[in-house]
Amino acid sequence: MSSIRTRIAPSPTGNLHIGTARTALFNYLFAKKHGGVFVLRIEDTDLERSDPKYEKDILDSLRWLGIDADESPEVGGPYAPYRQSDRTESYKNYIQQLLSQGQAFYCFHSQKELEEEKQKLLEKKLPPLHFCEYREMEAREAETLAQTKTDHVIRFKTPAGRKITFTDIIRGELVFESDLIGDFSVARKMDSALYHLAVVVDDAETKISHIIRGEDHIANTPKHILLNEALGFPQPLYAHLPLILGPDRSKLSKRHGVTSITEYREQGYLPETLINFMALLGWNPGTDQEVFALNELAQVFDIAKVQKSGAVFNIEKLDWLSGEYIRKKTQEELTKLCLPYLCDFLQFKIPNDQFQNEYVEKVVALEQPRLKKLSEIGEKTEYFFRMPKYDKELLRWKNITETEILTSLEFSEKVIKSKIQNPKSKIEIEKIFLEAIGEGDKGSILWPLRVVLTGKKASPGPFDIIEILGAEETLKRLERAKKIL
RNA sequence: GGCCCCAUCGUCUAUCGGUUAGGACACCACGCUUUCAAUGUGGGAAGCCGGGUUCGACUCCCGGUGGGGCCGCCA
Numbered sequence: 001m002s003s004i005r006t007r008i009a010p011s012p013t014g015n016l017h018i019g020t021a022r023t024a025l026f027n028y029l030f031a032k033k034h035g036g037v038f039v040l041r042i043e044d045t046d047l048e049r050s051d052p053k054y055e056k057d058i059l060d061s062l063r064w065l066g067i068d069a070d071e072s073p074e075v076g077g078p079y080a081p082y083r084q085s086d087r088t089e090s091y092k093n094y095i096q097q098l099l100s101q102g103q104a105f106y107c108f109h110s111q112k113e114l115e116e117e118k119q120k121l122l123e124k125k126l127p128p129l130h131f132c133e134y135r136e137m138e139a140r141e142a143e144t145l146a147q148t149k150t151d152h153v154i155r156f157k158t159p160a161g162r163k164i165t166f167t168d169i170i171r172g173e174l175v176f177e178s179d180l181i182g183d184f185s186v187a188r189k190m191d192s193a194l195y196h197l198a199v200v201v202d203d204a205e206t207k208i209s210h211i212i213r214g215e216d217h218i219a220n221t222p223k224h225i226l227l228n229e230a231l232g233f234p235q236p237l238y239a240h241l242p243l244i245l246g247p248d249r250s251k252l253s254k255r256h257g258v259t260s261i262t263e264y265r266e267q268g269y270l271p272e273t274l275i276n277f278m279a280l281l282g283w284n285p286g287t288d289q290e291v292f293a294l295n296e297l298a299q300v301f302d303i304a305k306v307q308k309s310g311a312v313f314n315i316e317k318l319d320w321l322s323g324e325y326i327r328k329k330t331q332e333e334l335t336k337l338c339l340p341y342l343c344d345f346l347q348f349k350i351p352n353d354q355f356q357n358e359y360v361e362k363v364v365a366l367e368q369p370r371l372k373k374l375s376e377i378g379e380k381t382e383y384f385f386r387m388p389k390y391d392k393e394l395l396r397w398k399n400i401t402e403t404e405i406l407t408s409l410e411f412s413e414k415v416i417k418s419k420i421q422n423p424k425s426k427i428e429i430e431k432i433f434l435e436a437i438g439e440g441d442k443g444s445i446l447w448p449l450r451v452v453l454t455g456k457k458a459s460p461g462p463f464d465i466i467e468i469l470g471a472e473e474t475l476k477r478l479e480r481a482k483k484i485l
Numbered sequence: 486g487g488c489c490c491c492a493u494c495g496u497c498u499a500u501c502g503g504u505u506a507g508g509a510c511a512c513c514a515c516g517c518u519u520u521c522a523a524u525g526u527g528g529g530a531a532g533c534c535g536g537g538u539u540c541g542a543c544u545c546c547c548g549g550u551g552g553g554g555c556c557g558c559c560a
Contacts, residue, residue, distance in 0.1 A: 011560045046559055111558065118557090125486035128556060153558045171490075180488055180556090188558050195560050219489060219555040242491080249552060280509090284498055288508050307498080309491045310553065317497065317510045327523080369523040397519075446519040458521035 004036025011043040012054035015260035016061040022278040032298035040069035042083040061261040079206040091193035103230045106142040129182030154187040164222040169239035176222040204233035212239045242282045243310040268374025273322045281311045319372045331365045338377040345378020388455025397447035426467040452481040
């Protein structure tokens with residue numbers, strides 16, 4: 001059994017971000033590849049910003065993507081609880097430990113003082129770090145003062161003159177100086193640990209061996225290493241993933257548009273599409289293969305092939321992949337997937353009538369090669385459910401006259417009335433029409449016919465549509481078009 | 486401002502000192518076609534700059550430039 005344990009620890013302060021999801025995926029893949037364990041924890045120490053509905057979104061999104069955790073708040077595990085808000089007792093012990101070891105101290109500067117200090121340093125073009133004079137205060141005195149002066153914070157006594165070195169799995173050796181870190185805060189008070197302390201404790205207590213996270217955490221790593229040392233925890237291995245970037249090459253965020261898995265899901269991207277796409281952002285297998293299923297990824301994933309530089313989120317490629325996966329679906333599967341979107345668009349109830357379903361299935365199958373995401377189905381196939389509206393100018397093929405259009409429609413009408421009254425396949429319909437047209441211009445017959453049926457300048461061909469719509473409905477639409485003219 | 490990370494087509498990337506610098510998306514052209522897709526074929530498109538090291542650098546080293554990230558009583 002592998003001793004590898006990876007984790008993802010999202011904070012429920014928003015919907016699951018695509019970057020977090022990608023980090024989760026890489027952790028999951030790394031664990032699966034090496035027979036390890038993937039742990040999901042919830043970081044909700046910041047009670048003010050966290051919201052139960054976001055925890056639900058995170059859990060739901062991950063489940064929808066198929067990234068299943070081996071241990072989580074939902075499924076439990078040997079090192080439960082997996083939610084920070086349930087672990088305050090544990091943090092308390094370690095805060096106490098740091099304090100009594102003299103490696104943490106009470107800082108009694110007010111927030112206002114700290115803010116002013118920061119501004120001054122920035123003006124002098126100095127790094128805005130806080131080296132706190134309270135670190136030398138006698139412990140008992142500080143303890144007593146803390147009782148009355150509640151506006152305090154507990155800081156780590158960052159050692160001076162230390163070099164902190166670690167080997168990042170992706171980037172190699174990284175070196176930091178402790179003098180450039182400052183006395184960072186580890187807790188608001190005894191029962192309120194802050195991020196750096198909380199993750200370090202959680203990672204140690206849930207026995208995490210490999211920490212795979214975003215590049216934006218590189219600068220935090222020396223703090224975590226120092227904390228691990230102070231607390232007597234083992235040092236895990238680190239791998240920092242390149243960031244996902246917006247089109248302007250800055251870290252992907254809300255202002256770039258849609259960033260949450262939920263929103264992509266709502267737009268009708270399939271989970272396998274998103275998985276495949278995220279895997280290719282910052283990683284590649286070293287072969288020409290581009291299309292991967294999750295289980296396939298778990299076999300070929302290689303963390304050494306992860307990129308160092310950030311990757312721009314390319315929505316065009318996502319759409320291409322999406323179309324690719326949609327075309328892989330069977331008619332039945334795709335119909336099931338499309339139905340909610342279709343009904344929503346048409347304001348219909350979801351039908352459970354057998355005949356209706358067959359009809360919808362044919363419609364969906366026809367549009368399958370054109371579909372990039374499920375949400376497009378309504379707008380693309382509305383004419384199968386309602387009489388289309390269109391401008392009569394759209395009926396004009398090239399420069400033909402209105403009389404010629406009318407003749408064209410009458411021609412189609414005649415062909416259908418005489419030869420296509422009984423249900424026919426599109427191949428038969430095509431054959432009948434082409435024979436009837438003979439040497440004549442196909443465009444002047446087929447274009448108006450298609451527009452009459454769809455009201456669109458772009459759509460599938462008329463034969464496919466007639467097959468599904470039937471002769472009766474086709475004639476109805478022809479009749480109406482003649483009236484419009 | 487300090488520290489850190491990064492640098493091949495527009496975008497995602499292959500190359501682990503010797504290649505006509507390969508693939509994918511997007512784009513363009515052609516074929517199939519009444520239109521739009523799907524599909525097939527073809528095309529344009531890249532090593533940030535300057536120094537080294539080397540018989541030979543996209544690849545290794547140094548400097549510059551550019552981009553990004555981090556510097557909370559957020560995570």
